[in-house]
Amino acid sequence: MAYELYYWPEIQGRGEFVRLALEEAQADYVDVARGRGGERKMMKLMEARGPEHPPFAPPFLKAAKLLIAQTANILLYVGARHRLAPATEAGWLWAHQLQLTIADLVQEVHDTHHPVASSLYYEDQRDEARRRAEDFRSNRMPKFLGYFERALARNAKEAAHRGAGRLIGTRLTYPDLSLFQVVEGLRYAFPMAMAGLERDIPRVLELHERVQASPPIVAYLKSKRRIPFNEMGIFRRYPELDERN
Numbered sequence: 001m002a003y004e005l006y007y008w009p010e011i012q013g014r015g016e017f018v019r020l021a022l023e024e025a026q027a028d029y030v031d032v033a034r035g036r037g038g039e040r041k042m043m044k045l046m047e048a049r050g051p052e053h054p055p056f057a058p059p060f061l062k063a064a065k066l067l068i069a070q071t072a073n074i075l076l077y078v079g080a081r082h083r084l085a086p087a088t089e090a091g092w093l094w095a096h097q098l099q100l101t102i103a104d105l106v107q108e109v110h111d112t113h114h115p116v117a118s119s120l121y122y123e124d125q126r127d128e129a130r131r132r133a134e135d136f137r138s139n140r141m142p143k144f145l146g147y148f149e150r151a152l153a154r155n156a157k158e159a160a161h162r163g164a165g166r167l168i169g170t171r172l173t174y175p176d177l178s179l180f181q182v183v184e185g186l187r188y189a190f191p192m193a194m195a196g197l198e199r200d201i202p203r204v205l206e207l208h209e210r211v212q213a214s215p216p217i218v219a220y221l222k223s224k225r226r227i228p229f230n231e232m233g234i235f236r237r238y239p240e241l242d243e244r245n
């Protein structure tokens, strides 16, 4: 039975981390809200009188009788079922830890354009956004990416270089796909800041290249299923929020 992915139909957003894992796994799935009446169906599943385990917010995934929300939680499930996760307990906890750290980073990216409230327009919080983005570019972005760079260096050493361009072991796992998406998104939203940072994160960029070359990902990125970045999603290009550090 095909998985049903529920996510906002016009953006990559957090749903993209799930789409990338399903695509790499070549899993059979329907992006429900992109179809006729799909968004209504998605809203219904979030109602209090809806399913036994109602999601608070998209993305969520329906897998037969299971309804799973929270991006990292969905990936925990998809990763285990489609060989996109490590095999040991220590390994899957580490994968989940990396994914939760990516979730923190994603939230901070969101807050660069919506630092006061998600319910307000960007135009109503422009000054705060400028301050928040400045700190994100100067402090948080290098700190997060530096952390992943070190994790990659360590794994390359431990896996006797066969782990180069992989966060865990020698095979591709779901946090690799998510880190690829982070690089894509940061290059879109903060091209100048990223240009200044890229020389410090060669291993993160190597991972990006390796994921981008994976045949199912190559096919996905060329397809209409990949929604282009835009200014409704999480990674938004507002030139006034970007600057080379």
Ligand SMILES: N[C@@H](CCC(=O)N[C@@H](CS)C(=O)NCC(=O)O)C(=O)O
Pocket: 013, 014, 015, 057, 058, 059, 069, 070, 071, 072, 103
């Ligand atoms: N921690 C959740 C966050 C989910 C989330 O914030 N979803 C957004 C779209 S990316 C949403 O629709 N939020 C509605 C809300 O928070 O009211 C996850 O990682 O999946």
